[in-house]
Amino acid sequence: MADPASYRPRPGEIPTDPGVYRFRDEHGRIIYVGKAKNLRSRLNSYFANPATLLPKTHAMVHHAASVQWTTVGSELEALQLEYTWIKEFTPRYNLAFRDDKTYPYLAVSMGEKYPRVQVMRGERRKGTKYFGPYTAGAIRETMDTLLRVFPVRSCSVGVLRRAERSGRPCLLGYIDKCAAPCVGRISEEEHKALAQDFCDFMGGEAKRFIGKLEQQMAAAVAELDYEQAARLRDDIIALRKVFERNAVVLGEDTNADIFAVEQDDLEAAVQVFHVRGGRIRGQRGWVVEKVEDATEADLWEHLMQQVYGGEEQQQDSIPRQILVPELPANHEDLAQWLAGLRNGPVEIKVPQRGEKAALMETVRQNATQAMALHKSRRAGDLTTRSLALQELQEALDLPMPLLRIECYDISHVQGTNVVASMVVVEDGLAKKGEYRKFAITGEAAIDDTASMHDVITRRFRNYLAESEARANAVAATGEVSGALTGEDAAEAPKSKFAYPPNLVVVDGGIPQVNAAQRALAELGITDVAVIGLAKRLEEVWVPDSDFPVILPRSSEGLYLLQRIRDEAHRFAITFHRAKRGKAMTASVLDTVPGLGAAKQKALLDHFGSMKKVRAAPAEELAAAKGIGPVLAQAIHDTLNTGDEANAAAPAVNMTTGEILD
CATH class of the missing domain: 3.30.420 (Nucleotidyltransferase; domain 5)
Known part of the structure; x- marks a missing residue:
């Protein structure tokens, strides 16, 4: 008997979408098929305390050896897929739907004089249109909802004949759930047209009918007929509910x-x-x-x-x-x-x-x-991570195990808003608490090699400074171990970077690698290896080499480098977008000395728009929160006596073109 913990998916692996799941035994046979609106919530319930499980469920999860799932677009698709797989695989722990019964369909007998809406199973009949399948509860609710909008006959032949003989409709006719063609309320042709509308709605033309009802509701509101508008509103809500439930996979002739x-x-x-x-x-x-x-x-x-x-x-x-x-x-x-x-x-x-x-x-x-x-x-497997680190160490001929790897990436748009990222991996796992971001300006932003040299220099210069400060603090206390307590610990410099890595990975080829190596050499650091991963061919470059190191494409070491590089790229892109978004918002108020973001907001909140701020005299500007007479005069002079082109321009978000005033 298997332990469910041995095959339980890790937290976060299971999606929260609707779908169908399958438990398999040790031989790969499907022993249970189920559906769920939320796969994660449903599957987690199977791995709860065994004492809380029903006997059948307890036996099933201990018989199973693995679980798989498939996501779909809606609950109805999950229902259809579950039904199909139960019929195909006949899992031993599925009790429902293993007999010869089928799901019920919503059927409209268009071949009759007065078409009838009914629930049907089994073989299909000529002249009858079918929609579904549904669960037993859902089909009754769907039919009841639609009959208030499309009051097609749903009674049996016996009830119909009795109503025709007596001249009185059945109960459904009295409560407006049937148009009562049996007593002549509508003609045979009108009732067939109503049944055809029912079929068209179920066949996928729901939006046409909903739009028509919305127009009628708007007309009723315009005529102040609010009771009719309320009835139409309820009909629209009912149709939308059915429309969302009735999402069909594909046409029945589709293979x-x-x-x-x-x-x-x-x-x-x-x-x-x-x-x-x-x-x-x-x-x-x-x-x-x-x-x-x-x-x-x-x-x-x-x-x-x-x-x-x-x-x-x-x-x-x-x-x-x-x-x-x-x-x-x-x-x-x-x-x-x-x-x-x-x-x-x-x-x-x-x-x-x-x-x-x-x-x-x-x-x-x-x-x-x-x-x-x-x-x-692959990343979470300890054996795989160990193999990846060992392969890298052997391929790069490094003397020390790769306990810590740092990867750097540069991100910019045509040389603007240049930023860099540093991600950290220890023992093959990401250590997000030690990720770092760098903003690059001046000469360092000329090209990628200059930016990489600047980032590596800043990172390891900070490390050397922190190491020296800590060494001085330790020497002052006389503690060989370096453990600081009390006031000495409070006065010790706060570390921005952890200990140095065994390997530095840069995103790029030989130019970026040589720039990083040069930065380390200038700082006197010789015990940190540097490599580059070129994206196009996934080549590994080492400093001052004419040829790359080629790792097998199935190498676990190459997979690890790729994951680190992709994570560094993601982190850099995120920082770059945030920085670019801030830089792309410009306003003439930024040129006023002493007027910061908080006072700009207070000024716009007080007047409501830049147009009113520009038209206000200095005395009125001084009435805004935080704006004194001197600053108010400076604002007035900037907006009215400065450059005319700038003064006339409102604050604009340069990314979206949105006027901010």
Whole structure:
């Protein structure tokens, strides 16, 4: 019996989206399928205190050896996928829906004289339109809600005939849940048109009907008929509720495989949904190593060959449509080859809009989550981290283990708002409390090499100064150990940087590496190794070398360097955007000496706009909070006697073009 803690996903790995989850035993067989509105909340409940679990659930989680999940776009899609997989895999711990029953459908018998709305199961009947499937509770609620807007007949044949003979409608006719064609309230043609509107709404034209009701409500309000407007408002709310619940996957005649990918420079996470008869019948995922210099089109060509070209591939498993985010190389020849395997036409295309494009976005989200999960598990595995650090040490021929690695990246836009980031990794794990940001100005902002030299110099110069100050403090106390207490500890300089790294990684090639090495040499630091990671080919450069160090593309050491470099880039971009946003907000008030941000805000709050501030005399300006007579006169002179072009210009956010006054 397995321990659920042995396969429990780590915190944060499970998404909060709706989806379907599958528990598998040690042989890979699916033993339970479930759906959830929030996957994280639902799955975490299975790993609670075993004493609180129901006997069946307790047995299932101890029988299982792994758990997987698939996210979908809505609760209805989760319901459909759950039902499909229970029918396909017949898991032993699923009690519901394992018999021959099916989910109920909402059916409209358009072939009858007076079409009837009803709940139906089993085989489909000719002349009847079906919508669904639904759960038993949801379908009754949906039907009851829609009948107030589309009062189509829902009674049985016996009730209909009795009403026709007596000339009195049934209860539904009295409460306006039926248009009562049986007693002639509306004609046969009008009732069929009403039933067709019902079908059109359920078929996806909900927005047309909702928009029509909104226009009628607006007209009722204009005529001061508030009671009618309130009724229409309630109808609109009801239709919107049904519309949100009734998100269908695809049309029933749709047979397609829908692919999506999330990739970086080394790997790609591929996901595919198998849609048959408009329903998701299966899902698969892979994480594959990318071929060097291969494009995404090349990736799809190789993937099609592997997925559909195996000897065990069944002819009927190749669908009519294959939907991909980018057409494979030689897609016409590939489609012809697949058509020969299928003995029928095959179409490879990129969906641009509509339901198929929306479902592809769902598949892409699954690929993104699969990639993140793959990376987090690789980074979180102690054995993998140790192997990565060992591979790096051996490849770079370093004498000391890589206990601490620092990575630096420069970020700017055409030389403006230049910033740099420093991220720290200890024992292969990020140490975010020791990340640092650098703003770069002056000569250091000329180019990336000058910026890198400046950042490395500042970081290690601060370290040397802190080390010297601490050494002096220790010498003054006479404590060899360096432990400071009491007043000595309070007076000791506060450290901005921790101890130096064993390895410095810079984002770039040999110019950036040589600049960093030169900065360390100028400070007299010789025991810190420097390398650079060039993004295009993932080459590792060392100082004063004509050739890079090439790590195997499957190397754990290369994966570690890539993760560190990407984290440094993310941290630098975040700081750069924040700095650029502040710098891009300009105002003529900034030129007034002594007028800071707080007083500018007080001035604008008092007058309401720059136009009124500019028109106000100095005496009125002095009435604003924090504005004295001298400062008020300076503001008045700047706005009215300074440069006319500047004085006429309002404060503007240069990024968005928004006028700030």
